[in-house]
Amino acid sequence: MAFSRRVAQWQRAEGRHTLPWQNTHDPYRIWLSEIMLQQTQVATVIPYYERFLAQFPTVADLAVADEEAVMALWAGLGYYTRARNLHACARRIMSDWGGRFPPTAAEIETLPGIGRSTAAAIAAFAYGERSPILDGNVKRVFARHFGIEGDPSKRAVEQRMWAIAQAEVPPEGPEAADEMRRYTQGLMDLGATLCTRGDPDCGQCPVRDTCVALREARQHELPTPRVRKAVPERHTRMLVIEKAGEVLLQRRPSPGIWGGLWSLPEFDDGDALAACRVLGVAPAETVRLPTFSHTFTHFRLHVEPWHVQAGPVALKDGAGNPPQIWMPTAEVEGAALPAPVKKLLQGLFRRGGLL
Numbered sequence: 001m002a003f004s005r006r007v008a009q010w011q012r013a014e015g016r017h018t019l020p021w022q023n024t025h026d027p028y029r030i031w032l033s034e035i036m037l038q039q040t041q042v043a044t045v046i047p048y049y050e051r052f053l054a055q056f057p058t059v060a061d062l063a064v065a066d067e068e069a070v071m072a073l074w075a076g077l078g079y080y081t082r083a084r085n086l087h088a089c090a091r092r093i094m095s096d097w098g099g100r101f102p103p104t105a106a107e108i109e110t111l112p113g114i115g116r117s118t119a120a121a122i123a124a125f126a127y128g129e130r131s132p133i134l135d136g137n138v139k140r141v142f143a144r145h146f147g148i149e150g151d152p153s154k155r156a157v158e159q160r161m162w163a164i165a166q167a168e169v170p171p172e173g174p175e176a177a178d179e180m181r182r183y184t185q186g187l188m189d190l191g192a193t194l195c196t197r198g199d200p201d202c203g204q205c206p207v208r209d210t211c212v213a214l215r216e217a218r219q220h221e222l223p224t225p226r227v228r229k230a231v232p233e234r235h236t237r238m239l240v241i242e243k244a245g246e247v248l249l250q251r252r253p254s255p256g257i258w259g260g261l262w263s264l265p266e267f268d269d270g271d272a273l274a275a276c277r278v279l280g281v282a283p284a285e286t287v288r289l290p291t292f293s294h295t296f297t298h299f300r301l302h303v304e305p306w307h308v309q310a311g312p313v314a315l316k317d318g319a320g321n322p323p324q325i326w327m328p329t330a331e332v333e334g335a336a337l338p339a340p341v342k343k344l345l346q347g348l349f350r351r352g353g354l355l
């Protein structure tokens with residue numbers, strides 16, 4: 001029996017059927033879930049997905065939304081470029097496509113922030129289009145099942161996988177659309193639940209009879225691991241400037257890390273007193289807080305936070321300075337702040353009784 005048939009049949013019988021973005025052909029909902037699921041676990045995504053849809057039930061609602069409202073609903077999910085692209089994408093759909101999602105994977109791929117595999121997943125689930133996906137989980141399944149050597153992030157290996165992905169889609173026919181949806185979901189389910197990174201459950205796998213890795217006992221060698229380079233380290237210092245139950249925040253420049261989110265003022269050189277004076281804040285008291293680290297995809301950031309009780313303040317607004325606000329500490333919880341910054345503030349305010 002064909003690879004795709006076995007995967008689709010297994011999905012009908014054993015796959016996941018109750019995720020909130022399943023059982024719909026609405027491309028908006030499917031698109032939203034696919035973007036949220038990039039780099040993020042299902043269990044983390046579900047509450048974000050539900051809150052986002054409650055606030056923006058259609059692409060038109062999202063297109064007219066304020067960027068800050070979008071970022072606030074995304075805060076904590078990480079990889080904020082996804083949220084900015086989502087917003088830009090909604091606007092493009094309204095302006096260029098009359099509010100309807102593009103009708104093919106190739107056209108969906110022209111939208112901001114949508115790659116080939118994501119476009120294919122949306123087209124497969126929404127329209128039943130026979131366009132193959134190839135995300136990280138599928139690469140793992142393919143590397144093992146078809147015995148593909150080499151780092152899947154390398155272009156030549158990836159191209160080989162795309163060729164296999166294309167060759168393995170279900171054949172044309174009256175049932176092709178439903179079969180394609182099941183097969184696509186089945187590949188995702190297989191990678192997430194059976195053919196997992198550390199401990200594949202080959203005994204339950206629908207394609208075990210033809211799996212090269214299982215036959216050669218090479219499940220732990222495939223896919224070929226990426227040769228990891230040392231992660232660059234960066235350092236910064238942050239100011240938690242507090243005055244009368246409010247904390248000073250600055251809007252991060254976009255593009256850039258945490259672009260568009262409110263965050264704490266930062267400084268690289270000199271001491272906290274000098275950094276406060278640059279902002280127009282006369283500190284009454286400064287306390288150095290424990291350093292913490294946050295890992296991004298391409299580097300690790302070490303943050304040295306300083307807690308400042310502000311005396312007289314004359315903020316220097318204007319050209320060259322980022323937008324600034326004083327946020328009541330009680331509003332930190334629901335604000336669009338980067339997750340590690342929010343965690344720092346929550347811990348500090350709880351400990352210090354400021355909230």
Ligand code: SF4
Nearest residue numbers: 195200202205208211
């Ligand atoms: S048999 Fe095992 S290694 Fe092969 S695809 Fe299935 S779960 Fe993965």
